[in-house]
Structure formats: structure tokens, C-alpha cells
Amino acid sequence: MPGTATKVIVTGGAGYIGSHTVVELFHAGYEPIIVDNFVNAEKSSIKGIETILGAKVKLYEGDSGNKEFMERVIAQERGISGIIHFAAYKAVGESVNQPLKYYRNNLDSLLTLMELMKEHHIPHIVFSSSCTVYGQPDTLPVTEKSPKKPAESPYGNTKQICEEILEDTVNSGVPIKVIALRYFNPIGAHPSAEIGELPLGVPNNLVPFVTQTAAGIREKLTVFGDDYDTHDGTCLRDYIHVVDLAKAHVSALQYLGSKSEENSYDVFNIGTGQGSTVLDVINTFEEVNNIKLNYSIGARRAGDVEKVYADVSHANVELRWKTELSLADALKDAWKWQLSLKKN
Numbered sequence: 229m230p231g232t233a234t235k236v237i238v239t240g241g242a243g244y245i246g247s248h249t250v251v252e253l254f255h256a257g258y259e260p261i262i263v264d265n266f267v268n269a270e271k272s273s274i275k276g277i278e279t280i281l282g283a284k285v286k287l288y289e290g291d292s293g294n295k296e297f298m299e300r301v302i303a304q305e306r307g308i309s310g311i312i313h314f315a316a317y318k319a320v321g322e323s324v325n326q327p328l329k330y331y332r333n334n335l336d337s338l339l340t341l342m343e344l345m346k347e348h349h350i351p352h353i354v355f356s357s358s359c360t361v362y363g364q365p366d367t368l369p370v371t372e373k374s375p376k377k378p379a380e381s382p383y384g385n386t387k388q389i390c391e392e393i394l395e396d397t398v399n400s401g402v403p404i405k406v407i408a409l410r411y412f413n414p415i416g417a418h419p420s421a422e423i424g425e426l427p428l429g430v431p432n433n434l435v436p437f438v439t440q441t442a443a444g445i446r447e448k449l450t451v452f453g454d455d456y457d458t459h460d461g462t463c464l465r466d467y468i469h470v471v472d473l474a475k476a477h478v479s480a481l482q483y484l485g486s487k488s489e490e491n492s493y494d495v496f497n498i499g500t501g502q503g504s505t506v507l508d509v510i511n512t513f514e515e516v517n518n519i520k521l522n523y524s525i526g527a528r529r530a531g532d533v534e535k536v537y538a539d540v541s542h543a544n545v546e547l548r549w550k551t552e553l554s555l556a557d558a559l560k561d562a563w564k565w566q567l568s569l570k571k572n
């Protein structure tokens with residue numbers, strides 16, 4: 229329903245979490261407006277989104293950190309009510325080798341958007357943050373009040389600094405309402421297998437490496453350490469289906485729209501509230517997809533946190549959001565998506 233729906237700019241909207249969020253925004257009656265420079269996304273994602281929706285979506289190809297470009301988008305799209313800001317570089321290892329690239333890109337884009345929100349009276353922003361701000365928590369499950377730890381990488385540091393930029397801007401009295409969503413580990417793909425994760429090169433993250441190994445693209449998966457203090461010795465994480473994560477962004481916008489005050493800053497953990505180990509993921513993947521995975525135990529990976537999973541009660545209560553999909557659902561959808569890639 230172009231023209232009548234509430235318009236929301238989605239920076240990085242062609243990316244993994246962004247594309248799934250665009251789908252859920254549309255289903256919820258919003259008009260998502262994708263801004264993406266395709267540095268870390270494929271044009272095929274737009275086609276996948278439109279296939280799922282059976283409708284065209286608006287796309288502006290460019291850098292959300294480029295002020296002139298974003299001025300044109302805002303001038304073209306009258307009455308934008310909010311921004312969901314995904315666009316950022318997010319490879320932890322790469323950020324250690326190229327810190328300036330990460331600080332320039334991840335901070336510039338947010339600073340540009342904050343200036344534009346002020347100048348054009350755009351009231352709402354939902355920011356893509358990360359559980360990485362907690363480092364290795366002292367107690368589990370981790371709540372929004374758990375202390376933030378010194379970042380383990382420039383990538384993690386950009387997330388912490390961005391949260392501070394947002395909070396300081398709200399505290400300065402600018403009439404904007406802000407939510408930072410601290411994601412745990414997003415996995416899986418849309419059940420249609422029209423959109424999903426498209427890691428560039430060799431995947432850093434566990435689940436795409438699992439599916440590429442199962443597909444024969446990778447020879448073998450190495451489990452990075454089995455001498456941790458967990459039930460099976462492998463690291464523990466909170467793996468959340470990307471569709472549940474996408475829906476949390478819709479709930480966040482609805483929450484902002486319902487808030488009476490004109491300026492606020494809220495943080496929410498977005499995870500399942502359950503911990504799963506690397507071997508839990510492998511065993512579940514094998515079971516739900518009836519596949520034998522080729523893996524072996526190797527050395528620990530530097531910088532890995534031993535155990536982290538979320539207390540999600542704040543989002544459950546305030547956002548009236550909760551996960552509906554399981555680890556098994558996510559691993560089934562991840563495999564279905566991987567198989568769809570082999571066909572293309």
C-alpha cells in the first residue's frame with residue numbers, strides 16, 4: 229500500500245538480517261525503503277524479497293553514510309517516520325586488521341543518520357547492536373544491566389561507541405526515540421529459501437560453515453576447542469532464528485510509535501534465552517537434516533567468549549516480543565537455503 233503505510237528507511241536492507249526485516253516490515257503494514265551500497269550484499273536479495281512479498285520494494289543504491297545521497301532519499305520519500313540501521317562492516321577478524329576502515333564506516337554512517345534525523349525531524353531509530361558489548365559476562369544469563377566489557381575487537385568497539393553516540397544524543401534533548409537491539413547469534417534463513425545468509429568468502433560464523441561443509445563446498449568443519457567449562461566442552465551461544473530477530477525490529481518500531489515521551493533511549497537483548505553449544509548445533513543439524521557432518525575438534529579460536537546467552541525478559545515484556553522458532557527450525561531452514569544456492 230505505497231503512499232499510505234508508515235515509511236521506514238532500512239539501511240543495509242539487502243543484507244542478511246536487513247532483508248529478513250524488510251519482509252517482516254512489509255507484512256506488518258510498513259513501507260520499507262531499502263538503502264544499500266551492496267558492499268556486503270547481493271542484488272539477488274532484492275529479487276528474493278520481492279518474490280516472497282509478491283510486490284516491488286523501494287531501493288536506493290548508495291552509502292547510508294553519504295549525506296548528500298541520504299538527503300536525496302529523504303527529499304524523495306516524504307514523511308519518513310523511522311530508520312532501522314543495519315549498514316555496517318561486521319567481520320570481527322577483518323576489523324582487527326583494518327580498524328580505520330571499521331571506525332570510518334561504522335561511525336560515519338550513524339553520525340550522518342543522526343544529523344539527518346535532527347534536521348528532518350525523523351523521530352525513530354532502531355540500531356543494530358550486538359551481544360559482543362558484554363564480552364565474557366561475569367554471570368549468566370546476561371541482562372541489559374550486565375556491565376559492558378572492553379571490546380575484544382574494533383568491530384565490537386564500534387558497536388559500543390555507536391550506543392554511546394545514540395544515548396548522548398538522546399540525553400542532549402534531541403526529540404528522537406532510540407532503541408538499540410543487542411543481537412545474540414543470528415542463524416537460519418527465511419523458510420521460503422528465497423533469502424538467507426550470503427557470507428563473502430570463507431565463512432567466519434559457525435552455521436554457514438556447517439551448511440557449506442554439508443554441501444561439500446568446505447572439506448571439513450573444525451570445532452574450535454572442546455576444553456571449555458560447558459556440558460560438552462564446546463563454546464556456548466544463544467542462536468536465534470533470523471526471522472524471529474527480524475520480527476523483533478517490527479516490535480521495536482511499534483513500541484517507539486506507542487511511546488508518549490518525545491525522546492528516549494532503550495536497549496534490548498534479542499536472543500532465545502537458551503544456550504546451545506557448538507556440538508549441540510552440529511548434532512541438531514545432523515538430526516533434523518539427516519546428514520552426517522565431517523568435523524573434527526581443533527584448537528580454541530583466539531578471542532572466543534566461552535559462554536554467553538541472553539535474559540530476554542525485558543524484550544518479552546516491553547516489546548511484547550518472543551521467539552517462536554527453535555534451533556532445529558533454524559538449522560533446517562539454513563540447510564534448505566544452502567541447497568537453493570547450489571541450484572543457482
Ligand code: WQD
Binds near residue numbers: 358360450532
Ligand atoms: C560461534 C561458535 C566458535 C566457526 C560473532 C561475532 C558477533 C556476532 C555473531 C555480529 C564459537 C565456533 C565457529 C567454526 C567453530 N556478529 N565455531 N568453528 O563468534 O559467537 O559471534 O558472530 O554481530 O559479534 O563475534 O559467532 O558463529 O563465529 O562462532 O567451532 O568454523 O562457533 O568458536 O564458539 P560468535 P561464530
